[in-house]
Amino acid sequence: MALNPQYEDIGKGFVQQYYALFDNPVQRANVINFYSTTDSFMTFEGLQIQGAPKIMEKLSSLTFQKITRVITAVDSQPMFDGGVLINVLGRLQTDEDQPHAYIQTFVLKPVGASFFVQHDIFRLSLHDV
């Protein structure tokens, strides 16, 4: 129950590591190792899912091959259980689609000397009027 003074480095390091896997079609399936079988929540464009198997199913259904991603800002905060709250603002382009701004929020939960993703919320910044 202590604030981790390294929260800033942990946030930036995680984001780099996560997207390096996610953005590589050959490696993408490995992001599943960041999630817990039961205790991970994902909200993907409003769709709520829980647990690594269902999260993997969702990520496997994404059909694009190429992602071009630009990270605009990574804001991290230390949490009182030793975890880290991370907010990512960026832009991404999949295959030949239009580039879109997006936001992704992660809550990293400590387990021993490591972390898993307990919460993950993803939204493209699309604003219909």
Next chain:
Amino acid sequence: MALNPQYEDIGKGFVQQYYALFDNPVQRANVINFYSTTDSFMTFEGLQIQGAPKIMEKLSSLTFQKITRVITAVDSQPMFDGGVLINVLGRLQTDEDQPHAYIQTFVLKPVGASFFVQHDIFRLSLHDV
């Protein structure tokens, strides 16, 4: 240490309540009651501050009078300590400025039958190349 099944209503209700105060210049100072004197973190456009007095100082320094706000999406998740993680995607226009997309993330921490804002991250969706 239980998931709150009302997380969706709590998230939506909080967002409505918070912005109703924030967006009213006469009421804005009252949002401070959502924060803890010591245990609230805010990251406002990259500026990190802690505790209700400093948060109030920051919010008091915002000089706009009129805010027009459109909420695009509110995504909430239940947390394992009974709290709620809330992600807001919206657009806002202050006074006569251009409208901008923004993201705001809140972590509500339970205290008795109520909640306080333990984490708050705000970013305008501005992407300089």
